[in-house]
Amino acid sequence: MAARFDPSGPLRGTLRPPPDKSVSHRAALIAAMGEGETAIEGYLDSADTRSTLTAIEALGARVEGVDATGIEPVIRVRGVGLRGPAGADIDVGNAGTLLRLLPGWLAGQETGAWALDGDDSIRCRPVDRIAEPLRLMGARLRCRDGRLPPLRVEAAPLRGISYRLPVASAQVKSCLLFAGLLAAGETRLAEPLSSRDHTERMLVAAGAEVERQDGAVGVRPAVRLEPGEIVVPADFSSAAFFVVAALLVPGSDLTLAGVGLNPTRTGLLSILARMGAEIEVEGEGERGGEPSGRIRVRPSQLRAAEVGGAEIPLAIDELPLVALAACFAEGTTTIRDAAELRRKESDRVATASEALAALGGRVEPTEDGIRIEGGGGLRGGAVDSHGDHRIAMLGAVAGLTSRQGVEVEGMDAAAVSYPGFEADLASLLRGG
Ligand code: S3P
Numbered sequence: 447m448a449a450r451f452d453p454s455g456p457l458r459g460t461l462r463p464p465p466d467k468s469v470s471h472r473a474a475l476i477a478a479m480g481e482g483e484t485a486i487e488g489y490l491d492s493a494d495t496r497s498t499l500t501a502i503e504a505l506g507a508r509v510e511g512v513d514a515t516g517i518e519p520v521i522r523v524r525g526v527g528l529r530g531p532a533g534a535d536i537d538v539g540n541a542g543t544l545l546r547l548l549p550g551w552l553a554g555q556e557t558g559a560w561a562l563d564g565d566d567s568i569r570c571r572p573v574d575r576i577a578e579p580l581r582l583m584g585a586r587l588r589c590r591d592g593r594l595p596p597l598r599v600e601a602a603p604l605r606g607i608s609y610r611l612p613v614a615s616a617q618v619k620s621c622l623l624f625a626g627l628l629a630a631g632e633t634r635l636a637e638p639l640s641s642r643d644h645t646e647r648m649l650v651a652a653g654a655e656v657e658r659q660d661g662a663v664g665v666r667p668a669v670r671l672e673p674g675e676i677v678v679p680a681d682f683s684s685a686a687f688f689v690v691a692a693l694l695v696p697g698s699d700l701t702l703a704g705v706g707l708n709p710t711r712t713g714l715l716s717i718l719a720r721m722g723a724e725i726e727v728e729g730e731g732e733r734g735g736e737p738s739g740r741i742r743v744r745p746s747q748l749r750a751a752e753v754g755g756a757e758i759p760l761a762i763d764e765l766p767l768v769a770l771a772a773c774f775a776e777g778t779t780t781i782r783d784a785a786e787l788r789r790k791e792s793d794r795v796a797t798a799s800e801a802l803a804a805l806g807g808r809v810e811p812t813e814d815g816i817r818i819e820g821g822g823g824l825r826g827g828a829v830d831s832h833g834d835h836r837i838a839m840l841g842a843v844a845g846l847t848s849r850q851g852v853e854v855e856g857m858d859a860a861a862v863s864y865p866g867f868e869a870d871l872a873s874l875l876r877g878g
Contacts, residue, residue, distance in 0.1 A: 451845025459878010554628025713760030
């Protein structure tokens with residue numbers, strides 16, 4: 447499905463973006479691991495997070511408040527308990543987070559076998575990054591060509607390990623934290639750089655012993671989890687598309703409300719601040735261990751920036767938007783240390799560079815990032831999403847800011863994280 451996005455008038459008004467995808471996946475999985483019923487407020491209705499609900503149902507959890515037409519504001523999950531998932535074949539669809547997190551829970555069971563598979567893009571997403579450390583813990587796993595899905599998991603006794611992740615990855619860390627709950631002894635995980643910590647926060651709220659110490663996170667075996675109630679804030683990564691659009695479209699004045707402001711997610715805001723963006727952030731407190739608040743954006747004159755190091759994992763999903771903003775900034779922006787971007791729903795170093803270059807941006811992929819010569823803005827043209835939701839929405843925002851408009855081929859991919867994206871955009875263009 448193709449859609450056209452023409453140079454637009456201002457984005458104005460107030461919007462609450464959809465619930466957080468990362469937090470929703472974890473909410474469903476941890477509720478399924480829990481004893482009794484967990485209420486989840488604000489579960490995301492998207493293709494990816496529905497895959498997780500279907501998966502936990504296949505494992506024996508009961509989900510109330512979800513049908514084909516929608517997801518209620520509060521859903522209830524009756525868990526199977528930490529040691530209760532039934533053997534099953536799981537279709538993860540396009541959800542890399544489900545593919546990487548779930549095996550950690552399954553690997554440490556006393557009995558059972560599971561197979562995880564998904565769509566064509568999932569079949570290219572490496573799982574050796576979880577399989578190798580899980581094997582060190584004693585897990586029994588098999589994957590295609592030693593590194594790709596389908597992934598087969600057989601129940602096995604696990605032991606705690608001390609492990610240094612080769613790359614900062616919240617998915618790998620979360621998988622091993624789940625495995626650590628079922629292992630004998632403590633598991634300690636050190637990351638080269640900090641990545642998002644939603645799993646740690648939610649496990650602590652559910653009664654698990656998870657502790658951060660000297661740059662590492664430790665987890666002790668658990669008998670039971672009792673999540674009780676989980677609240678999902680609005681997704682910073684979905685808000686980010688409108689943040690950048692409002693920065694670049696003259697006359698905009700946009701407020702995004704209820705947005706998750708976990709500092710391990712908001713790296714984009716510090717990068718944009720360095721580029722000269724004037725963005726106001728107002729905290730609204732913390733619920734369920736996750737801070738949230740309002741973000742007000744008005745257009746600003748941008749300058750180029752060097753982006754790399756510790757801020758990369760904190761902005762990993764927003765780096766294509768940094769590249770888009772950099773097309774409008776004075777000077778040359780370099781994004782480095784971001785080779786992980788090549789291992790997302792698409793190779794985003796390649797797909798984001800290709801998209802922006804096709805629209806007239808002076809954008810070049812590098813081995814571990816993107817180099818953008820700014821100042822020229824974007825002419826417009828056509829973009830292929832390559833089935834990647836974030837590239838589809840990048841194309842849409844590029845269209846609004848371009849001189850001639852952008853045709854996005856494969857816009858339907860947006861439904862993986864943000865099914866209402868086009869409707870929300872239309873409402874902001876009408877003034878909120
Ligand atoms: C995610 C972590 C990130 C991110 C992905 C979601 C998560 O991946 O890119 O969209 O929910 O844990 P990595 O942790 O593998 O970098």
